[in-house]
Amino acid sequence: MDIRELEYFVTVSELKNFTAAAHKLHISQPAISKAIHKLEEELGFQLLDRTQKKVLLTEEGVVFLSLAEDILARMAAAQNTMIEYKNLTRGTFRIAVPPLLGAYVFPQLFADFKKSYPSLEMSVIEDGSSTAVDLVQQEDVHVGLVILPPTLTDLHSHLITSQEIVVCLPTDHPLSSQPFLTFEQLKDEPIILYNEGFVLRRIILDEYAKYGLVPRVALSTNQFQTIKALVAKGVGISFLPKNSIKVVNHVTKIPLHPHLFLEMGLIWKPNKILPLACKAFIDFVNEFEYVK
């Protein structure tokens, strides 16, 4: 019992004529005869009554017709669904995004991607930057949007944007007119950082450590807005990606010397077959010119 045979049977049942069905299906009439006979042979009884001029369904044929039509409809529906996946008008994938990137890189990326692929669904796992790489490794997510570690053992990656980290000072701070600043100059300033577990905090503290310095952390938070407001009020200085702060009253941005950069990108597991939707996202990000 074959899909083709069901198709032939349904067409003959509709047209009540073997020859007409053969034409419609672009095959010869004996092919239809043969297929119907094979079907009847398999089932053990006749489906079509060919004794009269018109082809008529037997009672069993009527029952079989409705079953066959149902199967063909589901077959067609299944094909359409898969075509949607192929056309990227349907699909899902999972992406890990740590809070920092989720805050100001991802929204833009996501919005632009959605414009190109409005039907694709993205499942965002916001599970901290440190675990994002692990999630990709364990295949719990298909891609991760992360701050790229210096060495990536066995993951593919694609750089999206390299953001400079700048010092944020109150406008009336004595150092606010310098063209650039060194960690040595900032060693005694109280600093405001992200909470423990955030990548940016780790990076800043590691930089201080490079010069043998241990800064005095005045306060830590996980709120972006809070950091900016506290800097404006003169509570302390901070370090933020240049683009994340546009124009804020009473806050001056000064580059570090030497420059400090934050590389952000996509990572995914090679040799792993990704959902088409995820491939589309990776390709999209590849061609996406992120405004620096």
Place this chain on the structure above:
Amino acid sequence: MDIRELEYFVTVSELKNFTAAAHKLHISQPAISKAIHKLEEELGFQLLDRTQKKVLLTEEGVVFLSLAEDILARMAAAQNTMIEYKNLTRGTFRIAVPPLLGAYVFPQLFADFKKSYPSLEMSVIEDGSSTAVDLVQQEDVHVGLVILPPTLTDLHSHLITSQEIVVCLPTDHPLSSQPFLTFEQLKDEPIILYNEGFVLRRIILDEYAKYGLVPRVALSTNQFQTIKALVAKGVGISFLPKNSIKVVNHVTKIPLHPHLFLEMGLIWKPNKILPLACKAFIDFVNEFEYVK
């Protein structure tokens, strides 16, 4: 996209192993490889990830698997349904039964048939004996259980039983001790008959007419029991199939001279493909020894 291909895909998905699937399906492993490749080629993307040791479903593969399983399940269900029809554990047919036969021939036949084929459904159209033949001709019913007309133009028929029509008299009637009776002897007796439209009434009146007689109809009814009770009470005489009356107090049955018979049988349209259930019924009736 073929049913066989879906089967192969589902089996591989279950076992997560091409070779094992090939064994289970009693074919060679390359046949599986080929079929899966063909499927993937058609769909335009991979369904199975074969890069690792174990075969894994891709995200699209998971979706397709559930669709494929649904289609296969429906295919199997359709086959089972048709097997039931073949095995006569499912099926329906329509039969026309006029009231007279419906009253005392059909119940026995129906009960015995049901014993042999408990799952078959019979749709009884009780539409008067005269129209039963027409219903068969017009294919509104598959068979008719009728009083066989002397000539059947283009219908097949099978005699079930030939019942003698006997005169029913009150036991104390002056003619009740005769060995047989002629219509001449009965010409002045008030008679009790079935209502207009019943075949038996027509037959009795036609017999009277044969001898140039017009009987006096005392009363007509469509109730069997009423006729018997009225005869017992001495209201009049009647004519009934011999077997339809067993032992009734105060009623004597006397054969007619010449004997009058009622032939009952099945009729159906030749060259017309009947439901298997109906064929089973005709065959059953053919072999059924109806107690005379």
Place this chain on the structure above:
DNA sequence: CCCCGTCAATAACTTATAGTTATCATACCA
């Protein structure tokens, strides 16, 4: 009433494709 046109069945043959065997490439395990 018979002939002609229509339509399905059949036969003989061809083509397509599903399946086979043999072999290779690769990933995992010890």
Place this chain on the structure above:
DNA sequence: TGGTATGATAACTATAAGTTATTGACGGGG
């Protein structure tokens, strides 16, 4: 690092789906 298990590939075979040509049967129109 070599051995085993497993899927891919190639070349071939067998099956069955499809083709053309033809026959046979039914039904409507002259």
